[in-house]
Amino acid sequence: MKYKPASQSRQEGYNQALMTAPDFSFDLLARQGNARVGVFHTPHGPLQTPVFAPVGTQATVKSLTPRQVDELGASLVLANTYHLYLRPGDELVAQMGGLHRFMRWEKPILTDSGGFQVFSLAEMRKVDEDGVTFKSHIDGSTHRFTPEKSVLIQENLGADIIMAFDECAPPYERAYCELAMNRTHAWAERSLNAKKRPDQALFGIVQGGAFPDLRARSAGFISSLDFPGYAIGGLSVGETKEDMHRMLELVTPLLPESRPRYLMGVGSPEDLVNGVLRGIDIFDCVLPTRLARHQAAMTRTGRLNMMNAGFARDPNPIDASCGCYTCRNFSRAYIRHLIIAREMLAATLLSIHNLHTLVQLMADIREAIGAGTFEAFAAEFLRGYESRE
Numbered sequence: 001m002k003y004k005p006a007s008q009s010r011q012e013g014y015n016q017a018l019m020t021a022p023d024f025s026f027d028l029l030a031r032q033g034n035a036r037v038g039v040f041h042t043p044h045g046p047l048q049t050p051v052f053a054p055v056g057t058q059a060t061v062k063s064l065t066p067r068q069v070d071e072l073g074a075s076l077v078l079a080n081t082y083h084l085y086l087r088p089g090d091e092l093v094a095q096m097g098g099l100h101r102f103m104r105w106e107k108p109i110l111t112d113s114g115g116f117q118v119f120s121l122a123e124m125r126k127v128d129e130d131g132v133t134f135k136s137h138i139d140g141s142t143h144r145f146t147p148e149k150s151v152l153i154q155e156n157l158g159a160d161i162i163m164a165f166d167e168c169a170p171p172y173e174r175a176y177c178e179l180a181m182n183r184t185h186a187w188a189e190r191s192l193n194a195k196k197r198p199d200q201a202l203f204g205i206v207q208g209g210a211f212p213d214l215r216a217r218s219a220g221f222i223s224s225l226d227f228p229g230y231a232i233g234g235l236s237v238g239e240t241k242e243d244m245h246r247m248l249e250l251v252t253p254l255l256p257e258s259r260p261r262y263l264m265g266v267g268s269p270e271d272l273v274n275g276v277l278r279g280i281d282i283f284d285c286v287l288p289t290r291l292a293r294h295q296a297a298m299t300r301t302g303r304l305n306m307m308n309a310g311f312a313r314d315p316n317p318i319d320a321s322c323g324c325y326t327c328r329n330f331s332r333a334y335i336r337h338l339i340i341a342r343e344m345l346a347a348t349l350l351s352i353h354n355l356h357t358l359v360q361l362m363a364d365i366r367e368a369i370g371a372g373t374f375e376a377f378a379a380e381f382l383r384g385y386e387s388r389e
C-alpha cells in the first residue's frame with residue numbers, strides 16, 4: 001500500500017518535524033530490582049516513567065477539562081483510534097491541526113491501533129490474514145482495518161506514541177491465541193513498513209494469551225524488530241492475577257532494557273504497583289474515570305462506594321490522606337448528595353480524586369525507586385490494599 005499525503009503542506013509539516021523530532025530515546029535514571037525510573041523523550045516533552053495515562057476515548061477525558069487533567073499532574077493521555085476514526089473522522093482531526101490542537105492537550109498523547117475495540121465487537125467483525133472487516137457500533141456501516149490503514153489513521157490523528165495493529169485473543173484459548181499471535185507478528189512488520197511520520201514513535205505489541213511458550217515466542221519476535229518501545233497486550237482481559245503476573249515476569253526480561261515497556265489497559269492501584277515491580281514503565285486504563293461515573297472512589301486501601309448510606313452525614317473527605325482539589329474542599333456527604341441528585345459535578349469531583357490517586361501513586365513510586373525503598377513501599381502497599389475487582 002502506497003502512502004499518499006492528504007496535502008503537500010502536511011508532508012512539508014512532517015519533514016519539518018523530522019528536523020526537530022526527538023529521537024524517542026529512553027534514559028534510565030534509577031533501578032531497583034526489575035522496577036525502573038526513566039525519561040522517554042517525545043515531541044511534546046519528556047515523559048517521566050513509570051507513568052499512568054488517563055484514557056480520553058473520544059479525545060476527552062470524560063467529565064474533565066484538559067486544564068484540570070493537566071493540573072492533576074497527568075503527563076500522557078490515551079485516545080482511541082477506533083472511536084475517532086468513526087467520529088469525527090481522522091481526516092477531520094488532521095484538518096483541524098491534529099489531536100493535540102483539536103483537544104487542546106499540549107503534552108504527549110498515545111493512540112491505540114483500534115484493534116482491541118474492533119475485536120471486542122464480537123458478532124460484528126470478520127478477521128482474515130490481511131485485516132479485519134467490521135460494522136460501526138454507531139450506524140452499522142461496514143469498515144475495514146488493516147495494519148497499513150491503522151497506521152495511516154494514527155498518522156492523521158498525530159499522537160506522539162502510536163501502536164502496531166494487533167489481535168487480542170481470549171487468554172485461555174490456545175489455538176486462537178497462537179493464530180492471533182502469528183497474525184500480530186506479521187501485522188507488526190507491516191505496521192513498521194507502513195509508518196511514514198518521523199515525529200511519532202510506533203510501539204510493537206507482544207501477544208500470546210496466558211501461555212508461557214507463546215509469550216516467550218512473541219516477546220522474542222517482537223523485540224527482534226526495531227521499535228522505540230514495546231507493549232504487552234492481551235492481559236487484564238479475563239485471566240487470573242497469578243497468570244498476569246507470571247506472564248509479565250516472563251516477558252519483560254525478554255524485552256530490550258533500553259526501551260520503555262507498556263502494559264496496555266491496566267490501572268487499578270494494586271496492578272500498577274505489581275506492574276512496576278515486574279518492570280513496566282507505562283500504563284493506561286479507563287478505570288479511574290469509569291469508576292467515577294459509577295459512584296466509586298479509588299483509595300490506596302481499596303474502593304469506596306460513595307452511595308453508602310453511612311456517608312450521608314459524613315463531614316470527612318473521601319480520603320483524609322489525599323491532597324486533591326476534591327478532598328481539600330468537599331465532604332463525603334456532599335459528594336453522596338450530588339450522586340443522589342444526579343448532578344454532573346459528582347463525576348467531575350470523583351474523576352479528579354481518582355486520577356489524582358493514581359498520578360500521585362506513580363509519583364510516589366518513582367520517588368521510592370530513586371531512593372531505593374520501592375520494594376518495602378510495594379510490600380506495605382499491597383499488604384494494606386483490599387482488592388475488589
Ligand SMILES: [Zn+2]
Pocket residue numbers: 318319322323324325326327328352353354356
Ligand atoms: Zn482526593
